[in-house]
Amino acid sequence: MNGKTLLGTFVILIMLTSVLAVAPVAKGEVEVNSEEAKLLRLIEKIRSGLERLKGVVSHLNDTEKKQTILGKIGEAERLLDQAEQLVNQGEIERAKDTLKEVFSLLREIAQLLGKEREFIKRFESVRRYIHIIESLRKHLNLMERIADRLERAGKDVSEVKALIQLSREYLSKSIEAAKDKNFTAAKEYLEKARETTREAYGKLKLLIEEFLSEKAPEYLARLKELFQKIKSRLENVNPKLAEKFANWARGKEQLIEALINEGKYRKALVEIRKAIGEIKRFAQHLEGFRKLYKLLAFAQTVAEKVRECNSTLADMIMEKVGQIKQAVKNRDWDRVKELSRELISLLREARSCLTVHKKE
Known part of the structure; x- marks a missing residue:
């Protein structure tokens, strides 16, 4: 975003002042809600723009001007919070009046930034340059990891790796040129890095397709x-x-x-x-079914043995087995778990009964 675009944004926001000034008071509930939503979206849009602007202003060389602008941005943000609160309370007209104060501050900020167009343009260019460098590095690292995996799988990735290395060299040269303020060379090397990265990606993609077609x-x-x-x-x-x-x-x-x-x-x-x-x-x-049916088979065996010492307990065990089978049939898995716990408890009781019976 260049200086003209940035200032143009503020001009548009300032123009909205007149729109808000003549906006009719909504009487219907639907209209009120619609107006509230529009105001809240506008507030959020301005807030987002101010956040971005702070990043730019923080790099100004003029310390006094920087502090002045940041102070006005802070005041604008405070007023935005106030306007948002008023909108949420249904105080639409008061919210509009507060936004007018915000636009007044934006107009002042725009005037202060008027002489900083070249700086803003340069700052945005540097920001974009850094973003491209970081993005290319991430892509190259990812491509290298994929190439390593293909190499371990027996693929010849020497050409791809050579292009990746060449692209990194171009990036290094671009950064060095930028440090020396040779921006023409920096741009040329950056473009070479991008072209080489695209070429490496194309060759890597073919190797991936070849690998997948085999695997x-x-x-x-x-x-x-x-x-x-x-x-x-x-x-x-x-x-x-x-x-x-x-x-x-x-x-x-x-x-x-x-x-x-x-x-x-x-x-x-x-x-x-x-x-x-x-x-x-x-x-x-x-596996869960296997364990369950193993439990049921075991329970039936225990019921037969325990019937000699406690027929009531044996009947309870068999009844529980039947209930579990029905729950399985109904696909009521929570019920199956619950009944299984109850069956295990009965089997423990049966073990005690069998132990006593043996002693007798």
């Missing part, structure tokens, strides 16, 4: 093997569940194969990762 089918093959192992285990436990799982797995395989055939390797790998995540959740769920 996607390989990972799909592994996923199919995993699907088959799970299906085989399920068939020994629950044939219906095994069939349901097989249908789900088949759908996943078809989706991933279609993506690979279309050359959408990234999406294919994303789907593979999703499938693995779903399998893990399914495995955890299945």
